[in-house]
Amino acid sequence: MSAGRILVVDDDPQIRRAMRVTLTARGYEVADARTGEEALDELRSGIYDLVLLDMNMPGLGGLETCRLIRSGSETAIIMLTVSNSEKDKVDALDAGADDYITKPFSTPELLARIRATLRRVPQPPDHADLRQLGQRGVEIDLASRRATVNGRTSRLTAKEFDLLSYLLARPNKTISHRELLQAVWGPDYGDELEYVRVFINRLRKKIEPDPSNPQFLVTDAWAGYRFQLSP
Amino acid sequence: MMASSAGSGTYSVSGIFVQSLRLAGRIVAALGVIGVVTFFSFHLLPVNEITAGFLYLVAILLIATAGGLVESSIASIVAMLCFNYFFLPPVGTLTISDPRNWVALFAFLATSLTASQLSARAKRRTREAIDRQNEIEKLYSLSRALLLADATHPRGKQIVEQIAQAFEFPAVALYDRAADEIYRAGFDGLPDMDAALREAAVRSQFSRDEKSRLIITPIRLGRQPIASLALRGTSLSDPALQSLVNLVAIWLERALSEEAVNRATVVRRSEELKSTLLDAIAHEFKTPLTSIKAVTTDLLSDPAIPLETRQRELISIADEGADRLSTLVTQAIQLARIEGGKFQLNRGIHFPSSLISAALRQMKSLTDGREIKVCIAEGLPLVSVDAELVQMVIAQLIDNALKYSPPSAPISIGARLTEGNVVIYVMDRGAGIPQEEQSRIFDKFYRGTKEQNLKSTGMGLAIAREIVRAHGDEIQVSSKPDEGSEFSFSLPLSPRSGDE
Numbered sequence: 001m002s003a004g005r006i007l008v009v010d011d012d013p014q015i016r017r018a019m020r021v022t023l024t025a026r027g028y029e030v031a032d033a034r035t036g037e038e039a040l041d042e043l044r045s046g047i048y049d050l051v052l053l054d055m056n057m058p059g060l061g062g063l064e065t066c067r068l069i070r071s072g073s074e075t076a077i078i079m080l081t082v083s084n085s086e087k088d089k090v091d092a093l094d095a096g097a098d099d100y101i102t103k104p105f106s107t108p109e110l111l112a113r114i115r116a117t118l119r120r121v122p123q124p125p126d127h128a129d130l131r132q133l134g135q136r137g138v139e140i141d142l143a144s145r146r147a148t149v150n151g152r153t154s155r156l157t158a159k160e161f162d163l164l165s166y167l168l169a170r171p172n173k174t175i176s177h178r179e180l181l182q183a184v185w186g187p188d189y190g191d192e193l194e195y196v197r198v199f200i201n202r203l204r205k206k207i208e209p210d211p212s213n214p215q216f217l218v219t220d221a222w223a224g225y226r227f228q229l230s231p
Numbered sequence: 232m233m234a235s236s237a238g239s240g241t242y243s244v245s246g247i248f249v250q251s252l253r254l255a256g257r258i259v260a261a262l263g264v265i266g267v268v269t270f271f272s273f274h275l276l277p278v279n280e281i282t283a284g285f286l287y288l289v290a291i292l293l294i295a296t297a298g299g300l301v302e303s304s305i306a307s308i309v310a311m312l313c314f315n316y317f318f319l320p321p322v323g324t325l326t327i328s329d330p331r332n333w334v335a336l337f338a339f340l341a342t343s344l345t346a347s348q349l350s351a352r353a354k355r356r357t358r359e360a361i362d363r364q365n366e367i368e369k370l371y372s373l374s375r376a377l378l379l380a381d382a383t384h385p386r387g388k389q390i391v392e393q394i395a396q397a398f399e400f401p402a403v404a405l406y407d408r409a410a411d412e413i414y415r416a417g418f419d420g421l422p423d424m425d426a427a428l429r430e431a432a433v434r435s436q437f438s439r440d441e442k443s444r445l446i447i448t449p450i451r452l453g454r455q456p457i458a459s460l461a462l463r464g465t466s467l468s469d470p471a472l473q474s475l476v477n478l479v480a481i482w483l484e485r486a487l488s489e490e491a492v493n494r495a496t497v498v499r500r501s502e503e504l505k506s507t508l509l510d511a512i513a514h515e516f517k518t519p520l521t522s523i524k525a526v527t528t529d530l531l532s533d534p535a536i537p538l539e540t541r542q543r544e545l546i547s548i549a550d551e552g553a554d555r556l557s558t559l560v561t562q563a564i565q566l567a568r569i570e571g572g573k574f575q576l577n578r579g580i581h582f583p584s585s586l587i588s589a590a591l592r593q594m595k596s597l598t599d600g601r602e603i604k605v606c607i608a609e610g611l612p613l614v615s616v617d618a619e620l621v622q623m624v625i626a627q628l629i630d631n632a633l634k635y636s637p638p639s640a641p642i643s644i645g646a647r648l649t650e651g652n653v654v655i656y657v658m659d660r661g662a663g664i665p666q667e668e669q670s671r672i673f674d675k676f677y678r679g680t681k682e683q684n685l686k687s688t689g690m691g692l693a694i695a696r697e698i699v700r701a702h703g704d705e706i707q708v709s710s711k712p713d714e715g716s717e718f719s720f721s722l723p724l725s726p727r728s729g730d731e
Binding site for chain 2 (some may be wrong): 012014015016017019021022025056065080081083084085086103105107108109110172191
């Protein structure tokens with residue numbers, strides 16, 4: 001049985017070759033694309049669980065490809081970047097990626113990231129009183145992972161949804177960055193503050209009536225985040 | 232002394248000759264007028280001496296108005312003589328019998344000379360006013376021409392040509408100190424003036440040679456002489472000369488600042504180009520490394536493929552080689568960026584402890600299996616630093632400690648408060664650094680002499696030092712032989728660190 005379907009997008013044939021061999025050996029089904037344009041075509045015709053997307057490609061480029069994929073799909077995306085700079089990481093996450101890995105990377109590290117990205121946290125947010133949200137003009141449909149704010153509907157990616165569910169299950173309680181990282185991304189994570197920051201911002205854009213002035217997803221400086229339900 | 236108001240700027244020998252000829256003509260004309268008056272009063276319409284006196288006065292006033300002081304003064308004296316000869320008794324002689332007539336005669340002379348003076352002065356004033364107006368018009372046209380001047384052309388050449396053209400000077404030369412160059416315009420171009428021009432610009436000295444009508448003036452901006460200007464054949468008034476000098480000073484300053492702006496633009500563009508180039512190089516090197524690394528690490532880590540000892544050893548060598556190459560590329564690019572100067576610190580407010588734990592996380596794969604002691608003092612204030620770069624420094628110091636101490640020796644990392652500063656330190660129990668090497672370890676590509684040093688790229692500490700310097704401190708080293716070394720540096724406190 002396949003562990004998942006992965007689309008490798010990189011302009012370098014050697015990297016595509018190495019990825020294909022490595023990932024196939026670990027039980028993944030692998031297809032590849034040389035450019036962002038090819039990747040978008042491929043995603044239209046096939047269903048993939050995850051895209052490994054090179055940031056630095058001729059033509060469309062990795063970030064733009066990532067945005068275009070995100071505009072029509074919630075497939076998990078891991079960006080491959082060359083630079084280890086904070087800016088590139090945040091750019092990748094902002095463009096809609098779920099994770100990134102810096103080239104050159106080791107195969108165990110890549111496999112761990114793929115597992116973390118595909119990892120699902122069964123986290124039914126039973127405790128959350130979603131009616132309160134409804135009264136304030138926000139509809140969250142947990143079954144279809146959709147959020148509607150002021151008549152504008154957006155779909156949540158798996159990681160966004162996991163993060164939201166985790167917070168919703170613990171309303172009005174400050175959750176530390178580390179706890180969120182380990183719960184949603186996995187036990188190997190814990191210090192990647194930028195992940196939580198970018199994902200919270202992405203969620204705010206989808207569920208807050210005014211994302212720059214959040215009512216629900218509240219930041220507790222230096223401590224973490226909290227889902228504010230009761231006034 | 233004011234420059235003469237001859238005005239028209241005539242200066243050659245033939246000009247002076249023409250001028251004297253004109254003056255002679257005007258004197259003859261003035262004498263003619265006196266003759267006509269004498270003839271008219273004496274022969275045609277015999278009048279008494281009072282009427283004759285008034286007629287002469289009127290004639291002299293007319294001459295003074297139309298001509299200059301010279302002809303009207305000559306006419307005054309001739310008229311006085313004629314008045315005496317033809318009208319004051321005894322008529323026909325230059326003697327005077329009645330003493331009262333002496334008074335009349337001298338009153339006449341005084342009146343006519345004063346009238347000449349007054350009239351000539353009025354004329355001179357008018358002339359001067361017209362000259363000033365001309366100068367102002369020339370200055371205006373010069374300033375307009377300079378404003379519209381094309382800044383991309385050599386500035387000195389343009390300005391001398393504009394001055395020579397606007398003021399019709401036969402020769403102009405400008406010495407520009409900033410460019411250390413002399414620009415010339417006009418007929419002879421003042422070829423022998425170089426030394427005098429340079430001296431005027433350096434000493435801020437003004438000189439004027441009346442005979443050759445040559446002026447050399449320094450051009451100052453504030454008090455600083457920035458250039459000097461030599462003008463030949465000038466008849467400019469002092470205020471006009473001063474305005475001209477100011478105009479040149481302003482224009483030179485403008486040209487200088489435009490040049491500075493252009494230079495800054497060029498520098499910025501080359502920085503951008505360099506940055507793009509470095510990114511491209513990083514990408515080109517890391518792409519093949521990525522496939523190598525993917526292959527070696529896959530082989531080394533896959534439990535499904537057990538490797539023989541020889542295979543494992545050989546693949547490990549390739550894997551470590553790939554790591555080393557990757558570090559080299561990364562550090563060479565970092566060093567190139569930092570050495571380009573002006574790298575921007577992306578400052579933020581951080582806990583010293585989070586900087587240390589982030590650095591440790593970065594180094595996790597290398598610190599595994601080593602004893603690491605972390606000791607962070609309680610209640611340290613917040614620091615205002617570029618977290619990414621400071622983490623790089625800490626990681627570099629950890630890397631250094633790992634390389635230069637035996638695998639069994641512990642490494643201590645910590646942060647403490649020393650004299651109000653947050654000091655971060657990394658300490659090892661290695662062999663220590665000999666005194667004579669301590670000053671050299673931060674030099675680029677310096678790697679000591681021992682075999683273990685060869686693992687180093689020789690760039691890490693140089694990068695670390697530049698980053699710490701950008702934060703306003705220096706990395707301190709204290710080391711004792713066979714006891715180990717401590718590297719430490721302080722971090723600037725956040726202005727908000729007093730708050731909670």
